[in-house]
Amino acid sequence: MKKYFDVLRKCKLFDGIEDGDLNKMLTCLGAKVEHFDKKYTVFSEGSPAKHIGIVLSGSVQVIQIDYYGNRNILMEAEPSDMVAEAFACAETEALPVAVVANEPCEVMFINCGHILHTCSNNCGFHQQMIFNLMKNLAVKTIEFHKKLEITSKRSTREKLLAYLSMYAKKTGKKRFRIPFDRQELADYLEVDRSGLSAEISKMKKEEIIDCNKNLFVLM
Amino acid sequence: MKKYFDVLRKCKLFDGIEDGDLNKMLTCLGAKVEHFDKKYTVFSEGSPAKHIGIVLSGSVQVIQIDYYGNRNILMEAEPSDMVAEAFACAETEALPVAVVANEPCEVMFINCGHILHTCSNNCGFHQQMIFNLMKNLAVKTIEFHKKLEITSKRSTREKLLAYLSMYAKKTGKKRFRIPFDRQELADYLEVDRSGLSAEISKMKKEEIIDCNKNLFVLM
DNA sequence: CGCCTTTCGTTGAAAATTCAACATAATATT
DNA sequence: AATATTATGTTGAATTTTCAACGAAAGGCG
Numbered sequence: 001m002k003k004y005f006d007v008l009r010k011c012k013l014f015d016g017i018e019d020g021d022l023n024k025m026l027t028c029l030g031a032k033v034e035h036f037d038k039k040y041t042v043f044s045e046g047s048p049a050k051h052i053g054i055v056l057s058g059s060v061q062v063i064q065i066d067y068y069g070n071r072n073i074l075m076e077a078e079p080s081d082m083v084a085e086a087f088a089c090a091e092t093e094a095l096p097v098a099v100v101a102n103e104p105c106e107v108m109f110i111n112c113g114h115i116l117h118t119c120s121n122n123c124g125f126h127q128q129m130i131f132n133l134m135k136n137l138a139v140k141t142i143e144f145h146k147k148l149e150i151t152s153k154r155s156t157r158e159k160l161l162a163y164l165s166m167y168a169k170k171t172g173k174k175r176f177r178i179p180f181d182r183q184e185l186a187d188y189l190e191v192d193r194s195g196l197s198a199e200i201s202k203m204k205k206e207e208i209i210d211c212n213k214n215l216f217v218l219m
Numbered sequence: 220m221k222k223y224f225d226v227l228r229k230c231k232l233f234d235g236i237e238d239g240d241l242n243k244m245l246t247c248l249g250a251k252v253e254h255f256d257k258k259y260t261v262f263s264e265g266s267p268a269k270h271i272g273i274v275l276s277g278s279v280q281v282i283q284i285d286y287y288g289n290r291n292i293l294m295e296a297e298p299s300d301m302v303a304e305a306f307a308c309a310e311t312e313a314l315p316v317a318v319v320a321n322e323p324c325e326v327m328f329i330n331c332g333h334i335l336h337t338c339s340n341n342c343g344f345h346q347q348m349i350f351n352l353m354k355n356l357a358v359k360t361i362e363f364h365k366k367l368e369i370t371s372k373r374s375t376r377e378k379l380l381a382y383l384s385m386y387a388k389k390t391g392k393k394r395f396r397i398p399f400d401r402q403e404l405a406d407y408l409e410v411d412r413s414g415l416s417a418e419i420s421k422m423k424k425e426e427i428i429d430c431n432k433n434l435f436v437l438m
Numbered sequence: 439c440g441c442c443t444t445t446c447g448t449t450g451a452a453a454a455t456t457c458a459a460c461a462t463a464a465t466a467t468t
Numbered sequence: 469a470a471t472a473t474t475a476t477g478t479t480g481a482a483t484t485t486t487c488a489a490c491g492a493a494a495g496g497c498g
Contacts (some may be wrong), residue, residue, distance in 0.1 A: 064368060072371040074364070086364075089357035096364060116350075130350055131335075137356035138308035144363040145293070145305075145315060149283055151370065152291040152409045154456080155484070182446060190371050192486050195448050213446095213494095373486080374454070375484060409458050416477050432464095432476095 001026050004033070004108065007056050012082035012136045013110075016128050024089035025125055029114045036060075036101040042083070049087035051109045055079050058105025059179070062097050063187075073188040075143065075158040076102065076179050082136060089133055102179075151190050156199045159189040164209065164218055174218045181214060220245050223327065226275050229299035232329075235347050239282070244344055248333045255279075255320040261302070261319040261361045268306035270328045274298050277324025278398070281316050281357065282406075292407040295321065295398050301355060307331035308352055321398075370409050375418045378408040382429065387437050394436045 001023060008014055014022060033056065036042055042053060042060055053060075055077045062074045062083055074097060077083045083099050089112060106162040115129050163185075170175055178185065186193040203209045210217040220242060227233055233241060252275065255261055261272060261279055272279075272295045281293040281302055293316060296302045302318050308331060332346050369381040382404075387393055398405065405412040422428045429436040 038430065058283070064364075064371070066368075066372070072367065072372070074367060086357045086360035089353060090361055096361075096368075127346055127349075130346075131351055132309060134349055134353035134356060137353060138305045139346075139358055141305035141313075141360050141363065142309055142311065142354055144367070145283075148291065148293060148363070148367065148370070149285075149315075151367070152283070152289075153285070154409070181444095190373070194447075194449090194487080195485055198449090200399065201447070413457080413473095413477080413479090414455055417479090418478070 001031070001033075002161045003054050004106075007079050008054070008108075010080065011054055012080075012139075013052070013082060013085075013129060013132050015055065015135075017125060028125075029110050032109050033106055034109065037106070037108050038103050040101045041098060042101060042105075042107055043095055043097075045096065045098040046094045049084060049090075049092040049095045050111055050113065052085045052088050052112050052115075053077075053083040054108040054110065055081050055083065056106040056108055059102040060099050060105060060107065061102050061184075062099050064097050068123065071187045072190065073180075073184055074147070078179075083107075085112070085133065086137060086140065089116070089137065091116075110183055113213065156189070156191045156195055157203065159191060160196070160199065160203070161208075162188060164216055167216075168218050176216060178214050178216060220250070220252075223275050223325075227273070227327075230273055230301065231358075232271070232273065232304075232348060234351045234354075236344060240344065246403055251328050252325055253328065254325050255323070257320055257322050259320045260317060261320060261324075261326055262314055262316075264315065264317040265313045267346050268303060268309075268311040268314045269330055269332065270329050271304045271307050271334075272296075272302040272318065273327040273329065274300050274302065275325040275327055278321040279318050279324060279326065280321050280403075283316050284324075289341050290406045291409065292399075292403055297398075304331070304352065305356060305359065308335070309355065310335075323433050326338050339417060366372070375408070375410045375414055376422065379404075379408060379415070379418065379422075380427075382408060383437055384437075387428075393438075394434070397433050397435060400433060 005019065005022065006024060014025075017025065036058075043051075045065070057079055058076050059076060060083060061076050063212075064071070064072045064074060071209070077099075084095060087095055087097075091112075115133070116125060118126050146166060150159055150166065153159045153162050164178075167176055167178060180188060182197060183193050186196045189196065200209070200211055204211060207219060209219060224238065224241065226350050227241060228238070236244065249394075255277075262270075264284070276298055278295060278297050279302060280295050283291045283293060285291070296318075303314060303316075306314055306316075310331075334345060334352070365385060369378055370386065372378045383397075385399060386395055399407060400414050401416060405415045408415065419428070419430055423430060426438060428438060
């Protein structure tokens with residue numbers, strides 16, 4: 001597990017945990033690592049929500065698919081990010097979302113019950129980890145607020161601008177690469193792909209934005 | 220504070236806390252109660268996010284208002300529900316949402332810092348409350364997933380059906396009263412009010428639903 | 439290098455949503 | 469009880485979005 005330590009140290013779940021204790025904890029928690037190729041399913045919709053996933057390399061997407069196959073991208077998770085932790089923490093029966101590999105990736109699985117309910121060794125990390133989970137869930141709730149703020153806009157243009165502005169604010173730059181291709185961006189914004197492409201073209205002509213593939217510039 | 224105990228016992232923040240301890244805790248936490256008339260502001264957007272609100276009576280709405288005055292209703296909170304706790308727990312600087320009284324109501328305010336950081340009396344409730352907050356935030360994250368699932372639908376009809384189905388599932392009934400008037404429902408679903416009214420009429424004619432004011436029947 | 443697959447931009451037609459305006463019903467106020 | 473205010477339903481026009489279809493560009497792979 002040593003080779004994952006650099007990533008794990010950045011994971012909010014392990015805030016305030018000493019390096020020396022990390023290895024012991026991972027054993028205690030029964031952590032397991034799996035590799036997934038692009039497009040493979042990390043968690044499938046409807047499966048039991050017992051495990052937290054921690055992205056170690058690559059990236060994954062949390063998605064919902066409705067009746068008619070419309071995909072809604074809820075979030076993208078990168079190395080050190082957690083996925084499915086809300087469902088595991090709430091001890092939900094079945095996952096209402098799916099998690100898929102966005103590129104080849106490695107994910108660590110931890111049985112959430114082992115965190116929430118004190119283990120037989122009675123090791124003292126549980127309180128710290130519960131605190132960390134609480135903090136993390138608070139931040140995640142706020143991120144959902146932001147997504148709702150973006151998708152509640154009524155037009156494609158407003159949604160795109162809200163998304164790009166948020167991204168610019170987050171990175172502190174006017175020029176940035178977004179983690180989505182066109183179809184994925186459309187699914188995230190909940191609009192039609194071709195309509196989005198058309199709108200981007202218009203906004204380029206109006207010199208509101210510039211864009212080349214997934215590199216965007218706000219002007 | 221005694222008169223609020225029935226409500227407070229149902230509040231998830233106090234799960235696992237003995238009745239006898241509750242009063243002592245509220246003092247330790249510096250809890251305060253305020254009354255608000257309908258439409259008055261409980262938390263204003265941009266204000267510091269230090270306090271958790273617990274609805275004691277009546278109801279409040281968590282809303283966002285954009286540039287052009289479009290209101291987005293994020294959630295409705297009823298007695299024993301918490302509001303703004305995600306922002307307080309994340310120790311956000313300023314609230315990105317507003318909370319307004321939906322009807323005359325009473326709200327209890329608790330400084331979240333007093334929960335997260337052990338008090339001078341070093342009383343033992345903090346761990347339990349942090350655990351409770353974590354659980355509550357997990358559930359709230361899931362509720363946002365549900366709202367996203369509803370509003371990500373592309374048409375007014377699909378949004379309405381998704382909302383009503385969810386409500387029917389939650390209450391276990393086909394016949395129920397929703398907590399919104401037409402304009403509020405439109406704002407929650409993120410659609411135009413008149414378009415929503417028209418769609419409801421159509422669906423009545425098609426005998427998919429029946430509806431009288433805010434009483435809906437799924438058929 | 440050439441083939442195959444996927445992504446992307448464009449277009450026009452069909453469908454849906456928004457918007458403004460108005461009439462009516464319901465509720466609150468004096 | 470009369471009046472004012474608010475909520476709701478209806479309509480048609482303007483605007484947008486969606487949908488399907490296509491060609492060009494880009495990227496992956498043998």
